[in-house]
Amino acid sequence: CIRDRANEVLLSLEWNFNGSLLGGTTKDRKLRLIDPRARSTISETNTHEGSKGQKFTWLGETGLVVTSGFSSNQERQYSLWDLKNLSQPLNTKNIDNASGVLYPFFDADLGILYLAGKGDGNIRSFEFSDGDLHYNSAPDYRSTVASRAYGFYPKRAVNVMKHEVARVIKVSEKEIELSLI
Numbered sequence: 798c799i800r801d802r803a804n805e806v807l808l809s810l811e812w813n814f815n816g817s818l819l820g821g822t823t824k825d826r827k828l829r830l831i832d833p834r835a836r837s838t839i840s841e842t843n844t845h846e847g848s849k850g851q852k853f854t855w856l857g858e859t860g861l862v863v864t865s866g867f868s869s870n871q872e873r874q875y876s877l878w879d880l881k882n883l884s885q886p887l888n889t890k891n892i893d894n895a896s897g898v899l900y901p902f903f904d905a906d907l908g909i910l911y912l913a914g915k916g917d918g919n920i921r922s923f924e925f926s927d928g929d930l931h932y933n934s935a936p937d938y939r940s941t942v943a944s945r946a947y948g949f950y951p952k953r954a955v956n957v958m959k960h961e962v963a964r965v966i967k968v969s970e971k972e973i974e975l976s977l978i
Contacts, residue, residue, distance in 0.1 A: 809853040814905070820862060822851040828864055828883065842883040847871055850898040856925060857905030861887070863930075865899035865912060873899050875912060877930060888929060892921065902949050904963060911963070911978075913947040920947070920965065920978065936962060938978050942969050 810821035819831040822844060830840040845851055847867025855862050856877075865875045872894055876886035892899065897916030904911070908925040918940030923930040950964035963978040 808850050811854055813855050814858045820853055820855060822853045822864060822866075824850075826851065826866070828853060828862070828878065830880070830883075840880070840883050842878075844876060845874060849896075852898060852900050854901040854903050854910075856903050856910070857908075859925070861928075863901050863903070863910060865901050871896075873897075873914070875899065875901070875930075890930075890932075900947060902947070904949075904952075906952060907962065909962070911949070911965075913944070913965075915945065916943055918942045918944055918967070918969075920976070922978070936978055938965070938976055940967070940976070942967075942974070944969055 806824040808822045808824060810819060812819055819833055820828065822828055826844055828842050828844045829838050832839050844864045845866025846869040849867045849871070851864055851866035853862060853864050860880050862878045862880065863875055864878065868874050868891060873892040874889055875892065876889040878886050892912065895914060895917055897914045899912045899914050902911040902913065910923040910925060910930055912921045920938040922937050923932050944967050946968040948966040954964055955961045961977050965976040965978065967974045967976050
């Protein structure tokens with residue numbers, strides 16, 4: 798359905814929390830929400846102005862989604878969107894000037910959004926509360942080793958007795974590393 802309407806490369810695709818909708822971003826810089834049972838796009842909007850890749854994730858059952866991409870000045874940024882009105886984002890914040898795509902991962906249990914940068918070693922954490930994302934209220938992961946990919950462990954693998962919040966596999970050029978947040 799996304800490929801039929803966009804005729805573009807699919808950059809990000811995810812089911813919502815209850816499996817009733819699909820959401821994704823495409824190379825034409827659009828966010829699309831799809832009802833797969835009706836085989837129709839129910840909503841579509843332009844996202845980030847930059848020409849580089851964009852990613853997408855649902856914020857659990859909050860009725861909000863996050864996209865990450867680039868501004869027209871090629872600054873990495875994220876935007877918070879309300880599903881009821883996709884005409885403009887609720888909030889857009891610039892992160893930095895690095896060139897790698899930010900991959901969003903949302904922990905619905907803790908209300909933490911992780912933005913993992915491809916090509917850098919950092920994972921930034923944002924706490925979701927009061928309908929917005931707040932930086933510096935959640936722990937970050939910092940590393941000097943550049944990454945190629947990230948994967949988050951399931952919650953049952955986290956050792957809460959040792960105060961772990963998340964376990965992440967970070968793939969770099971020479972190794973696969975377990976990271977604890």
